[in-house]
Amino acid sequence: MIESFVYRTLEAEAKSIVSILDFSESGPQLGNYKLNPAYETPASGEYFVLLQGQKQLMSRSAWDQFFDIPVMVPGQQQKRRALGVAGERLLIWSGGFNRAGSEFTIAVAQNIAPIEYRLRVFQWFSAIIAMLLLAASLGVQRWIVRGSVEKLDAIRQDMLKLEHGKAVSLSEDVPSEIAPLVKEFNRLLRRFDQRLRQSRNAVGNLAHSLKGPLNLLLRSAESDHIGREERASIAQNTEAIRQLIESELKRARLAGRGTVGQRFDLESEIRALIGLLDQVYSEKAVDIRYNIGPEVELVHDRQDMLELIGNLLDNAVKWSRSVVIVNIRQANGILIEVEDDGPGCSPEELSRLTGRGVRLDETVAGHGLGLSIVTDIVDSYDGRLDLAASTRLTGLKATAYLPAKTREQH
Amino acid sequence: MRLLVVEDDPELVAYVRSDLVKAGFAVDVADNGIDAEHLGDTEPYDAVVLDLGLPQKPGMDVLHAWRSRGNRVPVIVLTARDAWYERVDGFKAGADDYLGKPFHIEELIARIRALIYRRHGRTSHRIETPTLKLDEDVQQVEVNGETHQLTGTEFRLLRYMMLNSGRILSKTHLSEHVYDQESERDSNLIEVYIRRLREKIGNQMILTKRGQGYIFNDPNT
Numbered sequence: 001m002i003e004s005f006v007y008r009t010l011e012a013e014a015k016s017i018v019s020i021l022d023f024s025e026s027g028p029q030l031g032n033y034k035l036n037p038a039y040e041t042p043a044s045g046e047y048f049v050l051l052q053g054q055k056q057l058m059s060r061s062a063w064d065q066f067f068d069i070p071v072m073v074p075g076q077q078q079k080r081r082a083l084g085v086a087g088e089r090l091l092i093w094s095g096g097f098n099r100a101g102s103e104f105t106i107a108v109a110q111n112i113a114p115i116e117y118r119l120r121v122f123q124w125f126s127a128i129i130a131m132l133l134l135a136a137s138l139g140v141q142r143w144i145v146r147g148s149v150e151k152l153d154a155i156r157q158d159m160l161k162l163e164h165g166k167a168v169s170l171s172e173d174v175p176s177e178i179a180p181l182v183k184e185f186n187r188l189l190r191r192f193d194q195r196l197r198q199s200r201n202a203v204g205n206l207a208h209s210l211k212g213p214l215n216l217l218l219r220s221a222e223s224d225h226i227g228r229e230e231r232a233s234i235a236q237n238t239e240a241i242r243q244l245i246e247s248e249l250k251r252a253r254l255a256g257r258g259t260v261g262q263r264f265d266l267e268s269e270i271r272a273l274i275g276l277l278d279q280v281y282s283e284k285a286v287d288i289r290y291n292i293g294p295e296v297e298l299v300h301d302r303q304d305m306l307e308l309i310g311n312l313l314d315n316a317v318k319w320s321r322s323v324v325i326v327n328i329r330q331a332n333g334i335l336i337e338v339e340d341d342g343p344g345c346s347p348e349e350l351s352r353l354t355g356r357g358v359r360l361d362e363t364v365a366g367h368g369l370g371l372s373i374v375t376d377i378v379d380s381y382d383g384r385l386d387l388a389a390s391t392r393l394t395g396l397k398a399t400a401y402l403p404a405k406t407r408e409q410h
Numbered sequence: 411m412r413l414l415v416v417e418d419d420p421e422l423v424a425y426v427r428s429d430l431v432k433a434g435f436a437v438d439v440a441d442n443g444i445d446a447e448h449l450g451d452t453e454p455y456d457a458v459v460l461d462l463g464l465p466q467k468p469g470m471d472v473l474h475a476w477r478s479r480g481n482r483v484p485v486i487v488l489t490a491r492d493a494w495y496e497r498v499d500g501f502k503a504g505a506d507d508y509l510g511k512p513f514h515i516e517e518l519i520a521r522i523r524a525l526i527y528r529r530h531g532r533t534s535h536r537i538e539t540p541t542l543k544l545d546e547d548v549q550q551v552e553v554n555g556e557t558h559q560l561t562g563t564e565f566r567l568l569r570y571m572m573l574n575s576g577r578i579l580s581k582t583h584l585s586e587h588v589y590d591q592e593s594e595r596d597s598n599l600i601e602v603y604i605r606r607l608r609e610k611i612g613n614q615m616i617l618t619k620r621g622q623g624y625i626f627n628d629p630n631t
Contacts, residue, residue, distance in 0.1 A: 208463045208490040212419045215512035219425050222515075242512060246492065253493065269498060276501040280508065282528065303495040310494030 002115060003091060007079050010093035010108040017048055017108070023100040028052060035059070043086060045111030052104035062109075072096030072105045082109075089113045151175045155182065165263030165299035168193070196255055200303075203252045210245055214238055250373045254380050255301035264302045267292055270326065273310055277317050286317050286324055293329030300381065300402065308377045309336060312398050315371065316340035319395060333383070333403040342395035350387055374400065411526060411570060412436040412587045414453070416446040416469065417461040417488065426459075429515045434549055434565050435522070436590040443467025447475050454586050455483050456529075456570075457522050460505075462489040462496070470503055477504035484525045486518070530573045537572050539628035542611060544569060551611060558610040563588060567603050571616065571626035580623035 013036075021028040028050060038046040039059035047062035049069050058067075065085055072078065077095040084090045094107035151174050161167040169186045172179065221234035274288045298305055309326075316324045319342030327337040371385075378385045383402040390397035413435045417423045423439055430437045438453065440446035443464040450458055450472070462469035473485055485507075487500045492510035500508055506528075507521050523546065527537075537544040543552040549565040551558050560568065566588045571579060581597035589595050604624060608616055617625045 204463075204491045207492070211490040211511040212422055216421055216425075218512050218514065238512070250493070272498045272501050273494075276497055276508070279501070279506065282524070303493065306495040306498055307493060310497070 002112070002119065006091050006110055006112055006115070007093050010091065010110060011077075011095070014048070014093060014095060014106050014108045017050075018097055018099065018106060021050075021099065023102055028057065028099070028102060028104055030057070045088060045114070047090075047109045049107045049109075050104055051106075052102060067092070067107060067109065069094055069105060069107045074098035074103055084109075084111060089116065148175055152178070163299070164297060200253050203249050207245065207249050211242075214242055214245075247372060250307070251376050253303065253307075254377060255304050263297070263299055264305075266296065266298045266305075266328070269302070269306060270309070270328075273306070273313060277313060281317050284317070284320075284322075286320050286322060288313070288317065288324045288326065290326040291328070293327075295330050296328055296334065297330070298328075298334060304377055304381075308374055308400060309338075311371070311374050312336065312338040312400065315398070316342070316396070319343065321394075323393060325393065331401075333401060336400040336402075337397060339390040339393050339397040340395035341390075341393040344389055344395040345387070350389070371398075374398075378402065411456045411566060412438070412454070412590060413522065414438050414440065414446065414449055414455045414458045416440045416443075416458065416464065416472070418442065418463070418465055426515065426518070430519065430522075431562075433519045434546065434562065434569065436566060436588055436593070438591045441465075443469065443472045447472045449591075450476050450483060451479065451481060453591065454583075456526055456587060457484040457486065459486050459488055459518070459522070462487060462491070462500070470499060473500070473503045473505060484529050486521055486525060488513075526573070532573075537569060539572065539575070540630040541615065541628050542572070544572060553611050560610070563603055564607055564610075567600070568607055568611070571624070575626045575628070578619055578623050578625050583623065 017030075017035075020031045020033040022031045023029075036046065038044040039048065039061050041061055042064060044061045046059075047065060047067070048059045049062055049067050050057040051069055051071060067082070070078065072095060074096045077093070080092055082090045082092055088111040090109045091112050092107055092109040094105060096103065096105050155170060155174060155178070158167060158170040162170065169189055170182050172182055172186065174182050217234065217238045221231050221238065223231075226234075270290050270292065274290065277286075277288060313324065313326065316338045317340070320340035321342060323341045325337075325339045327335075327339075329335050371387075375385055378400050381402045383400060386399040386401070388397050388399070389395075411434070413430060415423060415426055415430065415437055417426065417439070418441045420441070423441065427437050427439055438449060438455075440449050443466045446458075446460070446464070446469075447467065449455075460469045460473060464472070469487065469489075473487070476483065476485075482504075485505050487497075487505040487508045488511060489496060489500075489508075490511045497508050507525055509518060509521060537546070541554060544550075544565075545552070546569070549560050549562070551560055551568060567584065570584065570587050581600045584600050585595045585597050588600075604616060604618075614629050615626060617627060619625060
């Protein structure tokens with residue numbers, strides 16, 4: 001593009017030189033016109049050469065240059081590139097003319113290196129500007145994307161809080177695209193919580209209304225007006241009904257895994273449990289020691305956990321002579337260990353207690369109902385209950401393992 | 411010993427009350443949370459049997475209200491739910507013992523006694539001094555190996571005085587702990603019963619502080 005523009009200029013220049021020529025007998029001469037000063041400066045980069053037969057007329061600037069100019073017939077034109085003496089990059093336009101009966105050839109040349117240089121500078125300059133603009137627009141884009149992802153990140157944080165029991169619902173200040181999802185999620189959470197509370201209430205009310213009459217039955221069985229055998233039979237059957245109600249209602253009350261647990265202060269609950277058991281077994285004066293490991297985060301349902309630990313502890317205290325040790329620690333989940341210094345169980349009893357599908361109520365008296373509900377709780381959290389002889393103390397060691405909640409996600 | 415039984419099931423209350431009276435307690439009854447809270451705050455009970463599922467005000471709230479006002483009356487919580495979280499909440503609210511329904515009345519009586527003894531700083535199940543032995547189950551007193559049968563009021567009076575031996579007990583105070591709310595509370599009756607008790611256990615055991623009341627004190631202690 002630059003080249004054709006320069007050739008056009010050179011052609012016009014040649015024609016303007018031709019127009020100021022004087023034709024005398026000795027051939028074309030430059031008239032008294034002022035030429036472009038560049039033609040007067042040696043090696044200025046702008047040259048012309050005129051050929052007529054053996055005669056040669058050239059600009060002052062072209063004196064030390066050599067141009068190989070072909071002779072042209074009038075009307076003929078040529079455009080070509082050539083290297084100048086000083087390494088100039090020349091564009092040469094030459095053409096043949098016929099003026100006032102004499103035929104001659106004129107060639108006009110220009111060094112385009114400076115133009116090309118300026119062009120390159122300009123190209124670099126615009127490339128840099130373009131790069132800068134690109135970088136800036138990428139930056140803006142990143143900022144925009146980040147702004148919207150940040151809102152999603154807040155949801156992720158909320159989910160974490162939810163999982164750790166530090167929140168009960170997700171924040172609804174989210175991008176409008178996912179707001180319906182979050183709202184629906186919150187609605188389900190609330191509904192789940194409501195259902196659990198409703199069913200627990202219903203279970204409580206049922207227990208309340210069943211146990212009143214049961215108490216009266218028990219009382220009637222103590223009356224002197226009925227025979228000893230009947231009395232024993234009534235007492236036995238009411239006890240059976242009581243146990244049945246007890247175990248089924250306890251099962252119905254379980255929240256189980258996957259519920260949103262509200263985080264609670266484990267240590268203060270354990271202390272309260274121990275205080276409670278000290279009260280209940282005040283005659284025995286059992287020393288209940290507890291140790292809660294670092295980073296223990298019990299985020300499961302509080303009622304379930306108190307039922308679990310309460311039953312294990314109650315069992316231990318019931319059978320212990322003077323010491324019970326509770327140890328709760330983190331081990332890819334939660335490990336709750338309760339040991340006592342009671343008589344323990346024989347290996348046969350142990351295997352019966354831990355046997356699959358065995359209803360614990362029917363196996364070892366005293367270790368019955370409590371352990372049965374413990375098994376149900378542990379099962380509902382996909383956990384495990386192990387019973388073994390205590391290594392530190394003489395009695396039984398019960399270990400309840402509850403897997404970490406986060407494992408569900410991987 | 412005067413008890414408050416808070417329970418809304420009238421049939422259950424009827425027999426619990428009669429059994430507790432037979433066991434030598436003066437018993438008042440409330441069938442809702444509001445009345446219970448008021449009675450517990452105004453009458454000097456030695457123990458309260460408190461059901462949690464109450465109309466008008468839940469038992470746990472009643473207990474909370476008492477404790478927040480500094481009322482330390484010993485409380486046995488009675489509940490049908492029998493869940494550990496409830497026991498823990500009860501303990502935190504200030505309950506002293508806990509009994510799940512259904513229960514045997516003997517168990518309740520044993521718990522009430524144990525709780526009252528504990529409150530009086532006793533660990534032993536027996537109420538006795540070098541001279542006297544009180545048998546709570548048959549309501550008899552043994553004085554130097556000689557057994558005397560006691561009437562209900564005599565028994566309640568003597569047990570209360572033995573548990574509070576060394577303290578001056580006014581006639582009003584004694585009548586408040588020996589009679590329930592419905593009984594005619596004539597403090598002169600206390601004089602009559604003190605005289606009868608002295609006939610059975612000897613004059614030197616109960617001293618009269620003129621204008622103040624009586625002190626139980628075994629001179630052989």
